[in-house]
Amino acid sequence: xxxxxxxxxxxxxxxxxxxxxxxxxxxxxxxxxxxxxxxxxxxxxxxxxxxxxxxxxxxxxxxxxxxxxxxxxxxxxxxxxxxxxxxxxxxxxxxxxxxxxxxxxxxxxxxxxxxxxxxxxxxxxxxxxxxxxxxxxxxxxxxxxxxxxxxxxxxxxxxxxxxxxxxxxxxxxxxxxxxxxxxxxxxxxxxxxxxxxxxxxxxxxxxxxxxxxxxxxxxxxxxxxxxxxxxxxxxxxxxxxxxxxxxxxxxxxxxxxxxxxxxxxxxxxxxxxxxxxxxxxxxxxxxxxxxxxxx
Numbered sequence: 001x002x003x004x005x006x007x008x009x010x011x012x013x014x015x016x017x018x019x020x021x022x023x024x025x026x027x028x029x030x031x032x033x034x035x036x037x038x039x040x041x042x043x044x045x046x047x048x049x050x051x052x053x054x055x056x057x058x059x060x061x062x063x064x065x066x067x068x069x070x071x072x073x074x075x076x077x078x079x080x081x082x083x084x085x086x087x088x089x090x091x092x093x094x095x096x097x098x099x100x101x102x103x104x105x106x107x108x109x110x111x112x113x114x115x116x117x118x119x120x121x122x123x124x125x126x127x128x129x130x131x132x133x134x135x136x137x138x139x140x141x142x143x144x145x146x147x148x149x150x151x152x153x154x155x156x157x158x159x160x161x162x163x164x165x166x167x168x169x170x171x172x173x174x175x176x177x178x179x180x181x182x183x184x185x186x187x188x189x190x191x192x193x194x195x196x197x198x199x200x201x202x203x204x205x206x207x208x209x210x211x212x213x214x215x216x217x218x219x220x221x222x223x224x225x226x227x228x229x230x231x232x233x234x235x236x237x238x239x240x241x242x243x244x245x246x247x248x249x250x251x252x253x254x255x256x257x258x259x260x261x262x263x264x265x266x267x268x269x270x271x272x273x274x275x276x277x278x279x280x281x282x283x284x285x286x287x288x289x290x291x292x293x294x295x
Contacts, residue, residue: 048089050074050082050295053274054107055146056264057097059128065272065279065292066129067262068095068105073129076279078292085129090120094143094155097264101128104153104169106143122153122169136170145183150190154183154208163193163208175208182263184223184231186246194231194247196220201233201247218250222263222273232271232286234260240271240286253286 052070059066065076072089074082090113094106103125109116121137141164143155153166163175163183179197186192191207201217204210218241220233231243238256243249259276266272271282272292281292 048072048084050076050084053261053279053295054093054144055095055105056262056272056274056279057095057103058264058266058272059097059101061100061128063266065264066095066097066103067274067279068092068103068107072110073103073105073125075128076293078281082293086131088129088132090132093158094146096146096148098148102126103129104146104148105132106141106146106155108142119159122155122166124169136166137172145180147183147185149185149187152185152190154185154193156180156183163195165207176204176210178202178211181221182223184225186228187225188228192246194223194225196223196233203247214247216249217247218252222260224263224265224271226265230265230268230285232263232265234263234273236260238273238275240273240282240289242286254282254288256280256289 048071050067050069050071053067055068057066067074067076070091073085073092075085076082090110091108092105096104098104105123107120108118109120117139119139119142121141122135123132124135125132141157142159144158145156147154153169155164157164161177161179163178164172165175166172180195182196184194191205193204193208195202195211200213200219202211202213218235220235220241222234225231229244231247233241238258238260240253241250242253256273257275257277260273261276262274264272269283269285271286273280278291278295279293280289282289
């Protein structure tokens with residue numbers, strides 16, 4: 001399906017992302033589709049360090065922050081070093097928390113997982129990342145942007161640039177092909193989706209079959225839409241933007257360091273943003289940020 005703007009069509013696939021270097025952390029890193037070719041660097045003493053964060057989420061079971069990263073899933077309390085879950089070094093290009101100890105992911109097999117396909121498709125954990133079960137699209141798809149709302153999984157496949165939707169985590173409906181960095185789904189309407197594109201925030205009201213750029217919207221790379229009156233985005237320079245009218249208008253708040261990689265919200269006012277150097281936290285809806293975890 002066509003993706004419409006008032007001035008020009010949005011870029012399809014992933015080619016446009018290379019023009020904006022900072023987007024590489026969010027979209028392009030490790031998108032070659034091979035499991036064995038990925039580098040998983042160890043930190044001091046052979047331990048695996050948290051790096052290249054691709055997804056953040058707060059686990060309702062313990063109100064603790066979890067990150068899906070190039071080196072696996074980590075539990076992050078802000079006190080001491082992040083804890084790699086189950087010693088599993090796997091490249092989680094897609095990661096989202098959907099309930100108590102319930103995570104969904106996608107990406108690539110780890111360096112020792114010779115029995116796993118390069119592209120993991122949709123995988124699921126119901127024990128806070130201790131174990132993972134393949135659900136669908138194994139060996140076929142590498143989701144980078146992922147959302148779970150209205151009992152649906154929304155995923156953007158980096159291999160094809162296709163937006164895909166599933167109501168049962170097994171069968172999938174392919175929607176439009178579009179170049180994007182992140183997606184957010186309306187808390188009120190399963191058919192309303194926002195996408196961050198090179199031309200600004202684009203909106204779909206038909207479940208991702210067509211998108212149109214919102215007039216006057218900022219160019220963002222990350223989005224989170226926790227409630228009907230709260231939408232949070234981050235631009236390539238790390239400036240935080242908030243909207244209380246579903247993305248019609250935006251207000252700029254504080255700025256974190258460059259190279260933002262992932263975002264999540266928690267409660268009414270909390271925001272976590274991962275960059276290439278630290279995870280930042282705000283408890284005033286983006287008015288100010290402090291370092292939660294140095295990386």
